[in-house]
Amino acid sequence: MHESTTVLLIxxxxxxxxxxxxxxxxxxxxxxxxxxxxxxxxxxxxGGLLPLSASEEFFxxxxxxGVILLLVLLGLEYSADELVGNLRAAAPVGLLDxxxxxxxxxxxxxxxxxxxxxxxxxxGVTWVTSSGVVAKVLADLGRLGNRETPVVLSVLVMExxxxxxxxxxxTALLAGTGLVGGxxxxxxxxxAVSVVLVVAIRFGGWISxxxxxxxxxxxxxxxxxxxLLVAGVAAQLKVSAAVGAFLVGIAVSGxxxxxxxxxxSPLRDIFAAVFFVFFGLTTDPADIPPVLVPAIGLAVVxxxxxxxxxxxxxxRAGIAVRGxxxxxxxxxxxxxxxxxxxxxxxxxxxxxxxxxALATAYVLITVVVGPVIARLPDFEWFKALLQPRPARRLxxxxxxxxxxxxxxxQ
Numbered sequence: 001m002h003e004s005t006t007v008l009l010i011x012x013x014x015x016x017x018x019x020x021x022x023x024x025x026x027x028x029x030x031x032x033x034x035x036x037x038x039x040x041x042x043x044x045x046x047g048g049l050l051p052l053s054a055s056e057e058f059f060x061x062x063x064x065x066g067v068i069l070l071l072v073l074l075g076l077e078y079s080a081d082e083l084v085g086n087l088r089a090a091a092p093v094g095l096l097d098x099x100x101x102x103x104x105x106x107x108x109x110x111x112x113x114x115x116x117x118x119x120x121x122x123x124g125v126t127w128v129t130s131s132g133v134v135a136k137v138l139a140d141l142g143r144l145g146n147r148e149t150p151v152v153l154s155v156l157v158m159e160x161x162x163x164x165x166x167x168x169x170x171t172a173l174l175a176g177t178g179l180v181g182g183x184x185x186x187x188x189x190x191x192a193v194s195v196v197l198v199v200a201i202r203f204g205g206w207i208s209x210x211x212x213x214x215x216x217x218x219x220x221x222x223x224x225x226x227x228l229l230v231a232g233v234a235a236q237l238k239v240s241a242a243v244g245a246f247l248v249g250i251a252v253s254g255x256x257x258x259x260x261x262x263x264x265s266p267l268r269d270i271f272a273a274v275f276f277v278f279f280g281l282t283t284d285p286a287d288i289p290p291v292l293v294p295a296i297g298l299a300v301v302x303x304x305x306x307x308x309x310x311x312x313x314x315x316r317a318g319i320a321v322r323g324x325x326x327x328x329x330x331x332x333x334x335x336x337x338x339x340x341x342x343x344x345x346x347x348x349x350x351x352x353x354x355x356x357a358l359a360t361a362y363v364l365i366t367v368v369v370g371p372v373i374a375r376l377p378d379f380e381w382f383k384a385l386l387q388p389r390p391a392r393r394l395x396x397x398x399x400x401x402x403x404x405x406x407x408x409x410q
Contacts, residue, residue: 011055015044019273034136034276035368041280052281059278065228066275067336068245069268070135072227074153075249076257076264077144090151093313094158100305102127108298114352117173121345124166125359126302128159130335130367131242136272137330137371141378148314148323152330155313160243163337165190170341174348195237199251207251216263223252223260224267242336276367279335283364287357295361303332303366303373321386326377333370338363 018040019033026033044052105126109119134156138144211222227248234244252260288295310328319327342359345351376382 008055008058011052012058015277034133034371037273037276038280038364038367041277042283042285045281046284056281059274059281062271062274063278066271067132067242068227068231069264069271070132071242071245072249073261073264073268074135075246076252076261090154090158090313093155093316096312097155097159097309098127100309101302104301104305114355118351118355120170120173121341121355124170124341125338126298128163128334128337129156129306129331130333131156131160132275133333133335133367133370134330137374141374146323148319148327151314151317151319152310152327155331157246171344174344211256219259220263223264283360288361291354291358291361295358295365298362299365303369306332322377322383329374329376332366332373334363334366
């Protein structure tokens, strides 16, 4: 066996074993393992305590597969009719989401004097929720069947579809191709999104018939291979690979979807952990302290605006108050899209070098804080805060004793 392969096996095996221990530790304390996975990545990444070199490429590919598996399993929970209905209902919320969460990023860049191109970039960084992180949080907290979860998913899909239009325009803007180049890129993106949606909705039944639910091995290879294929084609067409994977899950239905969920769940757990570790591996801890204060300020503002987005979206869907808060807190983490957007920008002349470090610190803050605050609606003290004032007073004072008048008082 080649020496580099041996080192790769040792690094991957040791880190995976550590992740298993961290996952067990997180369950014992009742928290999401995501922050611990990120910290592990920081410890063994660039500038960390013990940098890993041989396994970085493995974790890079594994991270992409992790996001794809997270999204296809989310799609398996819902049908094409539910997707279309939720998207129609979520259109106004999508506009509100863009306004509430993109404008703070743009304003922040302008206040720092970075110019309007950097403002467009930072608007995208603060706008888009991490589909991968949210999918993991919902699975960890057992909320995939909750009433507010379709609302959360509709917001995520709206954002991912919006990114299919935003990214080509941003690329044209950074390249300086002008209005014509941006218009061509937008037209290609719109066509690609439409094709992917039509194929998933119109031919979903045919896909389920081709893949047999009786043979576990064939089912696993068929669904997994189809998911990677569609995600790759979607990415090649400048549509989000996550959108492609999600739509594969939507297209598969019936017994095939049920058995595919059972077979793919262990793979999802492995590669989702790889995704979060890779995020930490690619971050140099030394880049964070200089931009930590502005990143915290930006995170506080946009966590608040994202909570408001989820709350309003769930309220429009008729979800109870506690479910509205669950939806809002679940949407707070930013992730893969924010890093991609920042990565496109920092390589462009004229964009401040600090923007990349700011985006990284900002995403790390939201990814660590998001899974933690997502648990808030489950705590008793938070439930008590949501009770109407008279109910709170009754709880505080205890049950009232009814006075029964006797004969003399009558």
